[in-house]
Amino acid sequence: MKMLKQASTVALTSMLLFSSIPMAMAAESLPAATSSNAASVPGGGDTGAASVNGSPASDPAASSSAPVSMPGSMPYTSIPAPMPGGGSSVSPEEAKITKEQAIELAKSYVAIPDGYVVQSVNLSSNGMGIDSNKIIYWNISFTKLVEGKSIGNMNVTINGVSGRLLDYSSYSNDPNVKPSYPPKVDYQRAKEIAAQWIAKLNVNEQGQLRFNDILEQSLKAPLNGSYQYAIRYDRIHNGVAFPMNGINLQINGDGSVTNYSFNWDEAATFEQATPISEEAAAKAFRDNANLKLNYMMLYEAKGEKKPVITYSMDPLVLKAVTGEPWKEGLAAKAVPQSEQPLTESPISEPPASHLNLTKEQAWEKINSTFKLPEGAKQEEASYNESTNPITGEVQSVWNLRWSQAKEDTVIGRGGSNVWATVNSKTGVITSFSRNTYIPYDEQKPVEPKVTVEEAKAKAIDFVKKQLPAYTHQLVLDTSMIDQIPAEQLKMMSAWDISFKRIIDGVYVNQENVQVSIDKATGDMMNYHFNFSNIAYPATKPATIDANKAKELLLSPYVIKLNYVIFNQMAGGPIPMEKIRVMMAAGELPPGSDVNGKVDKEAKLVYVLTSKYSGESYFLDAATGQWRSSTNGEVISLEKIQVTDLEGHWAQKELQIMLDYQALDVADGKVNPNASITRGELIKMLVITMNGGRSGIAYGAERAASFKDVSNGSTYFAYVENAVDRGLIDLGQEFNPQTVMTREEMAGLIVRALGYKKLTAYDHIFNSSFQDAGSLKNRGEAAIVLGLGIMTLAENSFNPKQEVTRAQAAVAFFRYLEKLAELQPDQRYY
Secondary structure, three states: OOEEEOOOHHHHHHHHHHHOOOOOOOOOOEEOOOOOOOOOOOOOOOOOOEEOOOOOOOOOOOOOOOOEEOOOOOEEOOOOOOOOOOOEEOOHHHOOOOHHHHHHHHHHHOOOOOOEEEEEEEEEEOOOOOOOOOOEEEEEEEEEEEOOEEEEEEEEEEEOOOOOEEEEEEEEOOOOOOOOOOOOOOHHHHHHHHHHHHHHHOOOOHHHEEEOOOOHHHOOOOOOOOEEEEEEEEEEEOOEEEEEEEEEEEEEOOOOEEEEEEEOOOOOEEOOOOOOOHHHHHHHHHHHOOEEEEEEEOOOOOOOOOEEEEEEEOOOOEEOOOOOEOOOHHHHHOOOOOOOOOOOOOOOOOOOOOOOOOHHHHHHHHHHHOOOOOOOEEEEEEEEEEEOOOOOOEEEEEEEEEEEOOOOOOOOOOOEEEEEEEEOOOOOEEEEEEEEEEEHHHOOOOOOOOOHHHHHHHHHHHHHHHOOOOHHHEEEEOHHHHHOOHHHHOOOOEEEEEEEEEEOOEEEEEEEEEEEEEOOOOOEEEEEEEOOOOOOOOOOOOOOOHHHHHHHHHOOEEEEEEEEOOOOOOOOOOOHHHHHHHHHOOOOOOOOOOOOOOOOEEEEEEEEEEOOOOOOEEEEOOOOOEEEOOOOOEOOOOOOOOOOOOOOOOHHHHHHHHHOOOOOOEOOEOOOOOEOEHHHHHHHHHHHHOOOOOOOOOOOOOOOOOOOOOOOOOOHHHHHHHHHOOOOOOOOOOOOOOEOEHHHHHHHHHHHHOOOHHHHOHHHOOOOOOOHHHOOOHHHHHHHHHOOOOOOEOOEOOOOOEOEHHHHHHHHHHHHHHHHHHOOOOOOO
16 A cells, blocks of 8 residues: 655645745756756656556656746746656557557658667656646657667657657667767857747647747856757747746757757736836835845855855745735745744753763663654664864764554554654754654544644744754744645644744754644654754844845846736645545536636736856855855856957967956956966866866865865865866876976876877877977876867977966867867777
């Protein structure tokens, strides 16, 4: 029998909150591996799909796109609202399109290359139940096999009623096909190819589509040939975008369409109203933006790990007609939360850390604090020690478990398991969890004998007793309970009460206390003390002005007028399994359209859409600077512009390095003809080899490989990464400020290509240039010259000549070109 834990408010609300937030679309180009990820199948690749040809139902991997998020806030995503998932098996009789017709339609929409054969054909639905929203679709998988090994896969999804192409994705690891660098097509050509596809496949919708160009301005040139250009078209009504509907495509560097996804709701209607002006909307965003101060830990930052104070902004969507914040569905029930701590000052000092509890003392600690289920037996206890990577402190805990089994031990009905963790040094209980499992079809509404107010009071009293040293930092948070619909609350077995950690007005991200009180008995069911022992400031540090912070937080966004549909049915569709059980029990009449009660009218809203793609970032509240969320480095959100680049012979290559912030700029100049230092060149090379990703970091536990490049150095992560890659050898000093010579750069490039060992065979190289005898390793110079990465001047290599920033940028661009050509075949047959 299928077993499910009876849900509590935390689990349910997490799902509900994210199902009701409107999404703002932002297209983005995606770096990829050798080929693309498979596009998602409507309904999420239902595992209950009917396998028409007897093969197992396949579940293609969903396509991904990095979300662009407001710093410190819930992310908006570039993927349109997916078809509701859940999945349900379907009989072939329900589809108007037969399996054979679906296969022929797939071949007519997409060119299936020679050698590809049908691997599987599955018929599924999106699991929306017995209503007009149900979508039936065929998923056809084609594969190419060589010597029994798959070297390519194509998935095509066909609407089982209309025969329309819904999704297409392809993947290839053919060793005979290598991407070239630079890509054969650029972004503009990729847009043209996408437009041609739409003209072929979406004739009826073509006039209702508009290219989404929001991120085109921040597009960066790719650093490898295995690149996917993401192209997005939004559905338009009366000139206003409806991003929940539209078309996504991905075009690879060779100009082939590797992904196509069509999402269109014919039942959607659109609000007819006059929105406020964009200027008025901008003012409304400023007036309603809610800022918070947060502490953030940068675990991969160089040097000593300390909490950083940041400004963040809550997600905000405006009703376009009135300019008021959108508060529909769950958000309409949200109650403003107080920031008043439980006490003004701590009740007691922090506990001493010298107890060293025995196993028996840990058992007794839990037995004296919580009411355990009758008949619960002590099952196991384990002692664990770990070292905190931030503080270096050794942490020791006892992990304890009890079990209680009743008569029906086969399925565990009514039985309980209890887990608990106790800090052995302080005696502080860090977790307690008591779970009772109830079969899914036996879950019933719970009549509360304990009110939510009584549960709050009980939780507050408990926390004061357990954590007296932190009561001045704990703030009651009932937002989860406040937003759950009444009908859903009836099914909850416990009241979930949370406490936020706020230190002198500053939120501590992801640190909290959670308590669950049984609604029927008042027993403590769950308790989690989620605090770190990081030394946060006792008082709020100095910060920039809040109004200045608000302007900065709003600056990375543009205001867009969009249509969105707010799902009024909180929690989404009821699973078909549950519907059938309810009908069998007489709770629903046969044929009930329980999932059809979804408001299909799209409303006009103003949303904030990010202008920038790439790595995540945050606003430093102390300095007002944008910093990388990975390693804390100061970054520029705007595309870097310099005054001394226009018309330079290496303008293209230098601009690529600037785009990825691989070159530093001083006073608005890149100084292309200045000599480059060893530290600067290693940074540029490592970023180039990492596909433009600069968020490379090492923790405090990483010992420095060179005494002159310490953990706090600007170049530490890049030098250590170069050591790990075998680009440089260990030694006493690296000399990061010394200028780089041509001979040294040649050696680095040869190592990056993987040809270092080859240079030992000196006799195989053509080294007829005049100064070959003055090189330490003629093979290195011969390789970079032979590949055209570096050149001679008057038949001389000039090994000791200093390398300029422009020369380094060009050499690394040529290195990428040759790297794409020289990739070894990855053969598996």
